[in-house]
Amino acid sequence: MKKKRKNKQMDQRTKIVFFFVLVFVIAMSVSYLGLYRQSRELKKEEKQVEADIRDAKKEKKELKDKKEYVKTKEFIEKMATEKFGLLYPGEYLLKADEEE
Numbered sequence: 001m002k003k004k005r006k007n008k009q010m011d012q013r014t015k016i017v018f019f020f021v022l023v024f025v026i027a028m029s030v031s032y033l034g035l036y037r038q039s040r041e042l043k044k045e046e047k048q049v050e051a052d053i054r055d056a057k058k059e060k061k062e063l064k065d066k067k068e069y070v071k072t073k074e075f076i077e078k079m080a081t082e083k084f085g086l087l088y089p090g091e092y093l094l095k096a097d098e099e100e
Helices: 002-070 073-084
Strands: none
């Protein structure tokens, strides 16, 4: 009789321990999934930021090149001709008629 009662108590304890272990495993799984999702989102964001940095560096280089080009005599002559119609003595500007 004592053995049956003791076995019954052990079964009860085993079930309780198993229940808490199961709850713990489920809680850890849910936590892991949340962290995994967050990690994926952060990786996507990191890739986007890296792409933005590459684009910004490319734009910076283009602006630097344009800044250097603006300082050249070629650019100054081009702007003087296009915007103000200035020409060197003896030069003629030929423009084609626009057809509609």
